[in-house]
């Protein structure tokens with residue numbers, strides 16, 4: 001049996017070997033999921049809800065173990081990894097309230113009764129990237145199960161361990177066999193098969209825009225339902241009238257969290273020209289202060305990149321002679337380390353400014369006025385997140401309405417709260433996850449007319 005060796009990116013040591021699944025094994029999981037769906041959707045709403053709550057509690061009881069696995073396979077600082085395990089618990093708990101609330105409508109018609117049902121779409125293929133293996137798994141899994149769907153998940157080959165453990169915890173919590181399965185393996189094999197297999201009725205994909213486009217084309221073959229959460233190149237827009245101390249103090253974490261491997265990373269800082277010098281002076285100590293190092297330490301703020309290939313990719317945006325304005329620290333020795341790096345000034349047609357780097361590299365670019373800021377923020381095929389710093393309420397609202405992205409924050413960098421919708425404009429995605437309506441994306445509306453005459 002072929003296996004993949006999971007590598008700890010902070011030490012370059014092997015963690016464990018995981019099977020690399022074949023097309024036949026993927027088909028077997030899909031067929032099991034299709035059989036399980038018949039009984040799962042028939043479970044009374046209150047019982048499905050209770051099972052999801054028990055699943056959430058079981059995850060909570062194993063949160064430290066899950067966090068340690070995430071630190072080992074993805075290099076996430078343990079504090080962040082614990083938050084991620086908590087996110088899985090919270091997302092399961094939030095959507096455990098959905099089964100009894102999956103209401104249709106009654107629509108007035110002559111000669112009868114017209115009602116709608118939200119029917120589960122069936123088997124869901126959930127394709128997950130390596131950057132946030134646990135949260136992203138839960139964002140698809142929880143609403144899908146709540147809707148009465150069964151799930152076959154494919155974790156990224158680099159980070160399968162938490163998903164495999166969460167599937168065991170589901171069984172331990174009483175979720176029936178076949179309702180949630182994890183099939184580790186390659187995207188080109190397992191992921192592609194989920195897209196191509198006719199019994200998979202919906203794909204929830206998170207990953208790069210490039211693979212997302214292929215997945216979308218594959219889904220078209222079967223008119224398969226599809227949610228896409230893709231890349232980003234988000235702007236952090238700082239006006240001169242903002243609280244510059246706070247804007248500068250928080251700008252590093254808005255891009256360097258998870259070593260910049262975050263689809264919401266505010267990787268283009270746009271600063272009103274009149275405040276540029278002051279902002280840069282305030283930014284420097286904030287970047288230098290980031291604690292980069294051993295992810296198993298509680299005070300570590302930034303860990304390594306996921307792989308040697310990712311580090312090479314990131315480093316390619318900072319060639320010799322690149323305009324490095326600020327550079328933080330990173331450990332030497334084994335591990336895929338890269339220091340927090342601020343590039344300025346950067347031409348707006350250079351790859352560092354236009355492409356998603358997915359690493360701890362940010363550009364700082366001045367703008368002249370409000371219209372210029374909005375135009376620069378929108379000058380990208382992406383549209384996922386962004387931040388606006390200003391003390392002028394009217395401007396904050398105008399700019400928030402003008403920036404074409406799915407998730408904006410004003411005078412903060414928060415973007416993902418599981419009870420609010422999350423997703424991208426333009427080439428950052430299709431559909432929304434999380435929030436009060438996410439379950440709808442795993443259902444199809446059925447209209448039934450019952451004659452009374």
Ligand code: NAP
Nearest residue numbers: 128129130155156157187191192207208211229230231263
């Ligand atoms: P990726 O290369 O697109 O991979 C994502 C997932 O798709 C992995 O599980 C991958 O498997 C699988 N895959 C690869 N080829 C496939 C195919 N032909 N058919 C079906 N599945 C396939 O992305 P990544 O490099 O792991 O992750 C980084 C990207 O994800 C960034 O662009 C980032 O912005 C984006 N992202 C977006 C969000 C969001 O919510 N918008 C959140 C997180 C990340 P293997 O890895 O095993 O090959």
Ligand code: MG
Nearest residue numbers: 129207208211
């Ligand atoms: Mg990839």
